[in-house]
Amino acid sequence: MRLTDIAARAGVSTATVSRVLNGRPGVGEETRAAVMTAVEELGYTRAEAGRPRHRPTGLIGLIVGEMSNPIFPAFAQGIEHAAAGAGYTQLLCTGSPGGISEHDYLDMLQRHQVDGIVIVSGQHSDTEADLSRYRQLDDLSIPLVVINGTQEEIRVPALSTDEHAAMDLAVRHLATQGHRRIGLATGPTQFVPTLRKIEGFQTAVARHLPQDPDGGELANSLFTLEGGVAAGGDLIQRGCTAVVCGSDVMALGVIRAARSAGLQVPRDLSVMGFDDSGMVAFTDPPLTTLRQPVDALCRSAMATLLRQIQNSPAEAPQPAAAELLFEPELVVRGSTAAAPTD
């Protein structure tokens, strides 16, 4: 995350930038505004030559995944609040297996002449997807921001949780507790966040388990409870004493797999989630997890989108659609512990 760039441009410390982006108190309104302006200015303006005239509707389209994964309602709430604060209303499109495609949702949002679109964990993060639609939206100068993953062909501002940083936090936490064989259970490898988790995990294993070159095990399944059960069973068989998961829901599946195998969590197996979503502070055991900075992502996504909406073509310089990475947090609860000593 280019905290330093933002800090330099705003003329404040990186600690202050972090405080603002995470919505913490103790920052004056003027400083806060300076930081947000710097965030907006740093490479998030787009070329708007030839932008068609668009009558503002006051509508923002949001496309998210299934609401049954509680991280997506959290994003919906976050974007809705940020949008409402700026006088915009959110048109919500939620995914579901076999339901309406992102392509059809985008048709619909264009038909309703939304002023801008935010997509969370959509096709932009799928390396097997046809990305021509994003180029088309860009050609039409339709303001668009994507959250969690982007690809080179996509010339659209992207804001993501820093998966590499997350994996480093996770592996360090487990390695310092004596774990020497750690599994990573994630979803399909066609998705950018998954690829980043794998890369970050392998880097972190090499760093924190230098004496165990084979200390990292990978299992790819689905980002669901059932996916967690499958990946968890696999990793347990391969001798892992700790499993880091790609989502909290997967972690609940890994815990279920551990119990089916007669293991106790965290005594015999440490399990770590990803997201800090929903009721995971109340699960059995309370889930240690990597918190996505949802509020900061949503506020910055709306700020970036508004900048695009409000810019006239003349003002907007050539785009540098750099990706902005947001720091996750390690939230330690009861599902991780020292490695079993047998």
Place this chain on the structure above:
Amino acid sequence: MRLTDIAARAGVSTATVSRVLNGRPGVGEETRAAVMTAVEELGYTRAEAGRPRHRPTGLIGLIVGEMSNPIFPAFAQGIEHAAAGAGYTQLLCTGSPGGISEHDYLDMLQRHQVDGIVIVSGQHSDTEADLSRYRQLDDLSIPLVVINGTQEEIRVPALSTDEHAAMDLAVRHLATQGHRRIGLATGPTQFVPTLRKIEGFQTAVARHLPQDPDGGELANSLFTLEGGVAAGGDLIQRGCTAVVCGSDVMALGVIRAARSAGLQVPRDLSVMGFDDSGMVAFTDPPLTTLRQPVDALCRSAMATLLRQIQNSPAEAPQPAAAELLFEPELVVRGSTAAAPTD
């Protein structure tokens, strides 16, 4: 569109109206605003002879509570799916403490000329709310359906979970397991669903604990975790061995209060939730709860709304806005057990 009516109302020429409606340049901002205001006003004025002229937008407005209570994302997903199946898109408005009021959301939805509105657990269920807005919406013939609670003044179709039936299921389950002093922990008594839970609970206690006329204890707090902690502590002090809660989130608070008091759930205290929302199958212990039939409510709400949207007043007989009640289900998991024998 009746260009002449709009032009007359806005005090401009029909050519100007046409230019504004087609987003063409050459119209001043003030004129544009006057035209749009006229459009909005005329769009919702009831013609003497029949249905107001309303150009379909394909938009449905949904107003729900805070997404941090997982029952509301479930309603948002349910309505979104039912709406998408009928070719409609959902404009989602989510509540938050100190956030945008229902009143302001309704203004916004009217401004966006939605074809219909669904409200879940809104002002319609608040006995202290000013209900004149509902009468106004009805006078304007804006299709509207409310979910979970209604009041006599509100002449709008209502669909609700049957709270009386839920309390009967809850108290019977606990009474047959030997509980003789059962608490009900709910939210503020100004809300219709809360009043119905209390009434249903008292009826159920009289029926299932005929030998214990004082077997039912009430505690009203907030529908939050903290509300559950407060109400739970109170009911434990009053000697309850089982607590039925107004929401799953409250139940998590009651479990926390029990642990603070040195009690084990369910050995020393049985706790029952309400909603079957989010991850409650994975909490510690897995939560016994009363499941709201969310999918059935959402499908029926959309069907009712579509009937209103498609019917012209001429065809539609005077509505008998009877409330439709939907059966809850008792889902028995690990947080309820036989009463302690001491």
